[in-house]
Amino acid sequence: MKLAVCLFVVAAGAAQAQMLLKIPDSFSKLADKAEEVVDVTLDPATLGLASKFLSDKDSDEKAAKKVVSGLKGIYVRSYTFAKEGEYSDADVELLRAQLRGPGWSCIVNVRSKKDRENAQVCFFSQNGTVAGLAIVATEPKELTIVNIAGFIDKEHLGLLEGQFGIPKTHTEEKQKKQDKDDD
Amino acid sequence: MRIRYLPAIGLLFGAFCWPASGAERDFQAVVGAIEEHLGAHHTHIPMMGLANLFVKASTPSGVHGFELATFEDLSYSPDKMRDFRNVVSNALGESWRPMVQVQAAGRREYTGIFIKGQAGRFRMMITTIEAQEATVVEIQLSPSQWFDWLRNPGTMGALAGGKTGREDCCTEE
Numbered sequence: 001m002k003l004a005v006c007l008f009v010v011a012a013g014a015a016q017a018q019m020l021l022k023i024p025d026s027f028s029k030l031a032d033k034a035e036e037v038v039d040v041t042l043d044p045a046t047l048g049l050a051s052k053f054l055s056d057k058d059s060d061e062k063a064a065k066k067v068v069s070g071l072k073g074i075y076v077r078s079y080t081f082a083k084e085g086e087y088s089d090a091d092v093e094l095l096r097a098q099l100r101g102p103g104w105s106c107i108v109n110v111r112s113k114k115d116r117e118n119a120q121v122c123f124f125s126q127n128g129t130v131a132g133l134a135i136v137a138t139e140p141k142e143l144t145i146v147n148i149a150g151f152i153d154k155e156h157l158g159l160l161e162g163q164f165g166i167p168k169t170h171t172e173e174k175q176k177k178q179d180k181d182d183d
Numbered sequence: 184m185r186i187r188y189l190p191a192i193g194l195l196f197g198a199f200c201w202p203a204s205g206a207e208r209d210f211q212a213v214v215g216a217i218e219e220h221l222g223a224h225h226t227h228i229p230m231m232g233l234a235n236l237f238v239k240a241s242t243p244s245g246v247h248g249f250e251l252a253t254f255e256d257l258s259y260s261p262d263k264m265r266d267f268r269n270v271v272s273n274a275l276g277e278s279w280r281p282m283v284q285v286q287a288a289g290r291r292e293y294t295g296i297f298i299k300g301q302a303g304r305f306r307m308m309i310t311t312i313e314a315q316e317a318t319v320v321e322i323q324l325s326p327s328q329w330f331d332w333l334r335n336p337g338t339m340g341a342l343a344g345g346k347t348g349r350e351d352c353c354t355e356e
């Protein structure tokens with residue numbers, strides 16, 4: 001029994017490590033070269049603070065608490081360079097290699113040859129549910145990495161829209177407008 | 184002196200002395216680290232203690248207290264900005280969590296927002312440097328206010344300008 005518990009704990013820890021993208025050590029050199037570095041970190045300790053203090057009585061706070069309690073972290077790292085060629089494909093490959101690991105599946109790959117822009121959206125699955133999300137977007141002078149770790153369902157993704165600095169996409173409004181135009 | 188004035192005098196004295204209290208060591212640590220790293224002294228702002236007393240009493244936008252230090256006419260080598268994020272995080276220690284850090288070393292710009300939960304409230308340390316000027320602000324706010332700001336960063340503008348910014352924040356045109 002003890003062995004089973006230990007194995008479960010080890011497996012859970014390993015899965016959590018996999019859903020978190022490891023920023024390669026070489027990226028510290030990129031930070032030195034970058035014109036601007038943006039680093040947003042909502043780690044488990046910060047999210048834990050939020051979860052601890054949010055009320056179950058207020059409906060908004062209750063909904064937010066539901067979102068936050070499932071999350072293990074939100075990380076955004078963005079590098080903007082003054083000129084092209086400051087980062088290499090090898091740098092990005094260190095990230096993409098992690099997204100080819102067990103549990104990860106990339107469902108969106110956008111490549112623009114004209115603008116030399118690439119975007120990859122990948123989900124980490126665990127026990128049939130989404131337990132992590134990663135976005136790697138590259139432009140000639142910009143490199144952005146977004147990593148949301150933790151259990152996220154479709155409903156929660158909708159709640160995150162427009163919060164934590166995540167843009168509102170107005171998907172429903174756009175769809176309604178599209179339907180109206182079609183009529 | 185009439186005895187009825189003593190409480191008021193005590194309050195004023197407390198307000199002026201509050202910045203030097205032990206609870207504000209972290210704020211002083213950041214200010215001191217900037218002074219040491221950039222070789223400058225912060226500008227004295229008169230009546231800050233009194234302003235803080237009013238904030239504590241009226242709690243505008245859920246803010247229960249604040250500290251403010253400004254630096255003007257800074258003169259330093261751009262190389263000093265390269266590792267600036269480490270200067271602030273080392274001064275604050277591990278009990279403070281970095282939330283947002285934006286660094287543009289070439290333009291000599293840095294913004295760092297660190298947070299710490301303490302006694303049912305949040306303490307937020309905001310450090311901004313823009314070339315020759317720097318500002319360090321520490322505010323103590325309620326959890327619900329912090330979460331509101333977290334969800335809608337534009338609402339922070341309510342503290343400065345009176346507008347909520349909620350409608351403009353985070354929307355895609």
